[in-house]
Every structure is written in C-alpha cells, then in structure tokens.
Amino acid sequence: MAKIHFEPKGIESEVPEGTNLLEAAHDADVPINATCGGAGVCGTCQLKVLSGTVDEEPIQHHLRHPKSEGTVLACRAKVKGGAEILVLDEGLTSVVGVKKRELSEMLFTSVRDALEPGDFSPPTRKLHMELAPPSLDDPTGDADRILRELRNKRGLANVVIDFDILPALSRTVREAGWEVTVTVLSKGNHLRLINVEPGDTTSCCQYGIAVDVGTTTVVAQLINLVTGEILEEASDYNDQVRSGEDVISRIVYAGKGDGLGRLHEQVADTIDRLMQHVLDEAGVEAAYVSAVVAAGNTTMTHLLLGLPPRYIREAPYVPTIAFPPWLRASRIGLKGLPNAYVYCAGSLASYVGGDITAGVLASDLASGEELTLYIDVGTNGEMVMGNADWMVACSCSAGPAFEGGGIRHGMRAVPGAIDAADIDPVSLEPRLGTVAGAAPRGICGSGLIELVAEMFTANILEPNGKLNRTVSSNRIRKAEHGYEYVVVWAADSGVGEDIVVNETDIDNLMRAKAAIFAAITLLAESVGVQMSDIARVQIAGGFGAKLNVGKAVTIGLLPDLPQSTFSYVGNGSLTGASLILCSARKLERSVELVQKMSYIDLSSNPDFMGRYVSALFLPHTDMSLFPSVEAELSSQIRTAAGGETS
Ligand code: FES
Numbered sequence: 083m084a085k086i087h088f089e090p091k092g093i094e095s096e097v098p099e100g101t102n103l104l105e106a107a108h109d110a111d112v113p114i115n116a117t118c119g120g121a122g123v124c125g126t127c128q129l130k131v132l133s134g135t136v137d138e139e140p141i142q143h144h145l146r147h148p149k150s151e152g153t154v155l156a157c158r159a160k161v162k163g164g165a166e167i168l169v170l171d172e173g174l175t176s177v178v179g180v181k182k183r184e185l186s187e188m189l190f191t192s193v194r195d196a197l198e199p200g201d202f203s204p205p206t207r208k209l210h211m212e213l214a215p216p217s218l219d220d221p222t223g224d225a226d227r228i229l230r231e232l233r234n235k236r237g238l239a240n241v242v243i244d245f246d247i248l249p250a251l252s253r254t255v256r257e258a259g260w261e262v263t264v265t266v267l268s269k270g271n272h273l274r275l276i277n278v279e280p281g282d283t284t285s286c287c288q289y290g291i292a293v294d295v296g297t298t299t300v301v302a303q304l305i306n307l308v309t310g311e312i313l314e315e316a317s318d319y320n321d322q323v324r325s326g327e328d329v330i331s332r333i334v335y336a337g338k339g340d341g342l343g344r345l346h347e348q349v350a351d352t353i354d355r356l357m358q359h360v361l362d363e364a365g366v367e368a369a370y371v372s373a374v375v376a377a378g379n380t381t382m383t384h385l386l387l388g389l390p391p392r393y394i395r396e397a398p399y400v401p402t403i404a405f406p407p408w409l410r411a412s413r414i415g416l417k418g419l420p421n422a423y424v425y426c427a428g429s430l431a432s433y434v435g436g437d438i439t440a441g442v443l444a445s446d447l448a449s450g451e452e453l454t455l456y457i458d459v460g461t462n463g464e465m466v467m468g469n470a471d472w473m474v475a476c477s478c479s480a481g482p483a484f485e486g487g488g489i490r491h492g493m494r495a496v497p498g499a500i501d502a503a504d505i506d507p508v509s510l511e512p513r514l515g516t517v518a519g520a521a522p523r524g525i526c527g528s529g530l531i532e533l534v535a536e537m538f539t540a541n542i543l544e545p546n547g548k549l550n551r552t553v554s555s556n557r558i559r560k561a562e563h564g565y566e567y568v569v570v571w572a573a574d575s576g577v578g579e580d581i582v583v584n585e586t587d588i589d590n591l592m593r594a595k596a597a598i599f600a601a602i603t604l605l606a607e608s609v610g611v612q613m614s615d616i617a618r619v620q621i622a623g624g625f626g627a628k629l630n631v632g633k634a635v636t637i638g639l640l641p642d643l644p645q646s647t648f649s650y651v652g653n654g655s656l657t658g659a660s661l662i663l664c665s666a667r668k669l670e671r672s673v674e675l676v677q678k679m680s681y682i683d684l685s686s687n688p689d690f691m692g693r694y695v696s697a698l699f700l701p702h703t704d705m706s707l708f709p710s711v712e713a714e715l716s717s718q719i720r721t722a723a724g725g726e727t728s
Pocket residue numbers: 115116117118119120121122123124125126127155156157158
C-alpha cells in the first residue's frame with residue numbers, strides 16, 4: 083500500500099501501489115477536473131508532485147490545456163510508494179454551490195397554469211382508511227386487509243403492494259390503532275401501494291420534485307402535488323463534471339475500474355443535495371415527497387439508474403432502455419427520499435434523451451403547423467425540427483463552453499458572472515454587465531458569446547479565432563499559453579486577478595458553435611427545407627433568455643434569420659419534467675412524442691465533419707449564410723475607411 087497526501091486540503095489516502103493517481107484522488111474525494119474522463123487528451127488533471135515519485139506514462143496526444151512545467155497528468159500517473167501531491171486547480175468544482183432561482187424569474191409559478199383544464203393529475207394520491215382489526219373470524223393478512231379495503235371501499239382493484247413497505251407494515255398499523263393513510267402510485271393502468279403512514283395525513287400535502295439532470299448542471303424544482311404550486315428551485319453543477327466534461331468522457335470514465343459506481347454516486351449525491359436544499363428552503367419534510375420526475379440525456383439517465391452506458395457509444399448506439407420503469411428513489415441511490423418513486427422521461431435514441439422529450443412536450447412544436455426548430459444548447463446540442471405532423475431530431479457534442487466550463491475564467495450565471503458585453507471599436511474598452519450587478523468574478527456562457535461577438539466586430543479577433551496581432555492595445559497581450567484579451571483588470575474584478583478571454587477559450591467556443599450550426603444545417607437538409615423556411619426557432623437550455631440572439635448569429639451559432647423568429651422557452655427539460663410530474667396525460671403524451679420522432683445519426687453522416695470544419699470560422703467560411711453579419715462588417719469597414727480619409 084502507498085500513502086498519498088493531497089495538498090492544499092491535507093487529505094490523506096492509502097491505495098495499492100500502481101493505482102492510477104486520478105482514481106486515487108477521486109476515491110479520496112479530492113476534487114480534480116478530468117474533463118476528458120481520463121483519456122489523456124484534455125490536460126485538465128494536472129497535479130504537482132511535491133515529494134515522492136509517481137510513474138508517468140508518455141502523453142500520446144496534443145493536450146487541449148498545455149501541460150505546465152513540473153506537473154504530471156493524474157490520469158497518466160501511477161502511485162509508486164508514498165507521495166505528497168499538490169492539487170493545482172479545482173476548476174469547475176471550486177465554484178460548486180447551490181444556486182436558488184426566484185419564483186419571479188419563472189415562466190409560471192403553478193404547473194396548473196401550464197396545463198389544459200382537467201389535465202392536473204399527479205401520479206400519487208393519499209387515501210385515509212380506518213381498518214377493521216383482524217380477529218379469529220377475519221385473520222386476513224395486514225397488507226391484504228389494506229388491499230381489500232382499497233378494492234371494496236375505493237373501487238381500486240389490481241393494486242400491487244410494494245415489498246419495501248412490508249417489513250414495517252404490521253407494526254405501523256397496530257401502533258396507529260388501524261387508522262392509516264396509504265399512498266398509491268398510478269403507473270399507467272397499474273396501481274402500486276408505496277407507503278402506509280399512521281393516522282390521517284391527507285391534510286399534509288404531498289410533494290413532488292422535477293429534476294433536469296444536465297451533463298454540467300442539475301436543477302431541482304419542488305412542487306406541491308395538491309395545488310400544483312412551484313415552491314422552490316435550485317441548481318448546482320453536476321458532481322460528475324470532475325469525471326469528464328461531456329457524455330463521451332463520462333462513458334469512457336464509466337468503463338474504467340469503478341467508474342460507473344462513482345458516476346452514479348456523484349449524480350445521485352448532486353440530486354440529493356439539491357432536493358435537500360429545496361425541501362429545507364420550503365420547510366417541507368422529505369417523507370412527504372412521493373414522486374420525482376427526472377429528465378436527462380440518455381447517458382445521464384443511464385448513470386442515474388446505475389446502468390452501464392457503454393453501448394450508447396458503440397455502433398449501432400443502442401441504450402439499455404428507452405422508457406425506464408418507475409423505481410423507488412432509494413433503489414437508485416437517492417437516499418434523502420424514503421417514500422418517493424422516480425420516473426425518468428423516455429429517450430428517442432442514445433443521443434436524444436428524456437431532456438429533449440420533456441422539452442418538446444413543454445414547447446408547442448408538436449401542436450403547431452409552422453415549421454419550428456427547437457434547440458437545447460448545453461454540453462450537448464440537441465435539436466428537433468418539425469411541426470404537428472412530423473418531427474426529426476439529432477444531437478451533437480458541444481462541450482461545456484456554453485455553461486462556463488473549459489473556459490479560463492468560466493463560471494455559471496451566478497452573481498458576478500459577466501453576462502453582457504459591448505466593446506468600443508475605437509478604444510477597445512469593454513462595457514460589461516454582470517449577474518446581479520456584482521463585481522465581475524468570471525464569464526458565463528452568454529457573456530462569452532457576447533464578448534467573442536464584440537471582439538470579432540471590433541476587429542480584435544480574426545475570423546479564424548486568433549487575436550489580431552496587429553491591433554495595439556494594452557488589453558491584448560501574450561500570456562503563457564497564447565494571446566488573450568483582458569476583459570477586467572484585477573483592480574476592478576471581484577477575484578483579485580485579471581479576467582481574460584484567451585485563444586483556448588475562443589477555440590472551445592468556436593468548436594461548440596460549429597458543431598451546433600453544422601447539426602442544424604444537416605437537419606434542415608435531411609428533410610429538404612431551407613433555413614429560410616424555418617418560421618420559429620425555440621431556444622432552450624442553460625442560458626435561455628440571457629442569450630443575445632443577434633450576437634449568437636454574429637459568431638455563427640444560430641442561423642441568420644429575422645430576430646422575430648427566435649423565442650426562449652427557458653429550461654424546457656425542467657418544465658417538461660414538471661408537466662409529467664403533475665399530469666398523467668402529459669406523461670402519456672411524452673411517450674407518444676418519442677414514438678412520433680425520427681432520429682438522424684450525425685456520427686455516421688459523412689457530411690457532418692465537412693460542415694463542422696466549414697463552421698469553425700466567425701461566423702462561417704460561407705459568408706452568404708450570414709448576410710446580416712456580412713452587411714454589418716461591410717458597413718463598419720466603410721465607416722472605418724471614411725474615418726481614415728476624413
Ligand atoms: S488529460 Fe487527464 S483527465 Fe484529461
């Protein structure tokens with residue numbers, strides 16, 4: 083065995099000789115980013131060996147984050163004897179923290195308002211009953227006695243009892259003097275008895291939790307299942323971010339050692355933490371939560387259920403299950419909810435999951451006649467095109483740039499995040515907006531899009547994403563890993579250091595936007611429509627209403643369509659999950675939607691890479707696709723030329 087001492091937190095761990103250093107760190111709960119899941123390509127897992135030695139494997143790839151002097155890649159190093167290790171950068175994990183969302187920011191504060199009249203029908207209900215005690219004349223078993231009562235007095239036949247409630251049942255009914263409240267879960271045509279409480283608790287509300295299980299961010303919303311009222315909402319980074327930045331990295335990580343167990347535990351812990359937070363904030367006891375609906379991409383759903391995601395990544399890309407059954411929360415590691423059942427929204431394919439099903443359910447794409455494009459921009463870019471008659475869907479990997487990940491000063495849209503920017507084309511000085519008007523601490527996804535668009539139109543940035551070396555400004559400088567633009571000087575920042583956008587950040591953003599734009603063009607082509615045929619573009623995802631559409635068009639993320647074409651649908655995945663949680667009709671409808679959608683697999687599409695490469699420019703190599711951007715640039719050149727000659 084070898085002893086490892088992790089600084090600066092002073093965590094001690096003992097592992098067998100030869101253990102991979104990244105696994106050793108994660109086993110010891112030492113947060114280290116490993117955005118490629120340990121594949122040895124990202125360079126985010128760098129550590130410094132202060133004393134002792136480790137065996138390093140040669141680095142096979144050009145790292146996306148260049149290796150600094152005197153560091154080792156944790157995923158490429160094996161423990162050899164004792165060692166003292168310094169963790170250099172906790173990256174995303176250093177800004178983990180629950181973020182509350184105010185009800186005033188929500189599209190609606192009661193789920194009833196988003197449902198048709200009569201559609202409010204949560205999956206669980208409570209029934210109070212006074213049972214006749216058993217006797218020698220009536221020695222019917224305790225559970226059978228309850229089922230008989232449900233059948234004879236409530237007309238509920240074919241109720242199945244959950245085995246998990248049996249061990250405590252006999253004691254509960256006796257201590258309660260045979261007066262109990264039972265909770266029944268409707269699962270389509272089947273009913274399941276999931277809880278028995280002493281006394282009459284029907285006046286104690288039932289609660290449900292809708293969860294958006296994002297690759298980078300997880301959001302939980304507490305809902306009163308009697309009134310439909312939304313009580314609390316909170317989000318946090320998915321603890322899995324330290325084990326891979328995107329779904330492919332997570333699948334790679336899941337295939338190594340106990341990677342699957344660790345990823346399962348990380349997402350379950352994240353959800354547990356968020357649920358506890360919303361319950362505490364609302365003053366609700368966890369015992370009164372009876373149902374949870376989770377919507378996530380197919381990989382996230384597998385990892386939450388503890389299912390190996392391996393075959394999602396191997397042709398022909400098949401998930402283990404598209405429509406998981408209702409499961410007891412404790413069965414999938416959600417330890418904080420003793421009496422709840424969980425439903426995961428169904429998936430269309432390995433890369434179009436329950437989050438998109440929920441999002442389409444929440445939007446009106448499938449009920450209108452107009453050609454509509456629904457885009458969910460996050461770590462993955464997923465999109466659905468169609469109308470009430472037909473729908474096609476596809477997805478691409480975008481990386482975490484839109485959620486502030488993989489960016490030198492990236493952060494979520496919490497107070498202090500730069501979320502808006504204008505750059506004076508003459509002085510090159512930025513004018514910034516931050517979330518809550520706080521001193522700037524970093525840059526969130528929408529802020530990065532605005533900064534890059536402004537840098538481009540101010541001629542600080544070349545179309546190939548490199549800083550313009552010919553521009554003279556003290557804000558443009560060469561740093562250790564290339565050129566960067568200083569957005570905020572240390573003296574004005576809330577973190578005591580300069581906040582910058584560097585060429586690696588821009589490269590990450592350009593790769594993300596290129597993947598999404600390439601996917602949109604292929605989707606349109608596959609159904610024989612032109613971009614100009616699209617009547618509506620509905621934008622869902624992390625930055626939702628924060629996204630400046632004009633600037634997103636400037637960088638070539640969104641198609642160049644009239645501004646009125648675009649609308650925001652907020653977190654479609656979460657909204658859809660809340661609808662499924664509150665309406666049996668919506669749950670059925672979500673299944674119908676999946677059955678109606680067709681899937682286009684971009685990974686096997688020979689045209690995707692070519693389109694992606696063409697889109698790796700600002701805004702695109704084919705400027706005819708972006709006439710409004712071309713016109714704006716031409717007018718600026720004319721203005722500049724006029725200025726020079728005047
Ligand atoms: S290089 Fe080690 S996790 Fe990516």
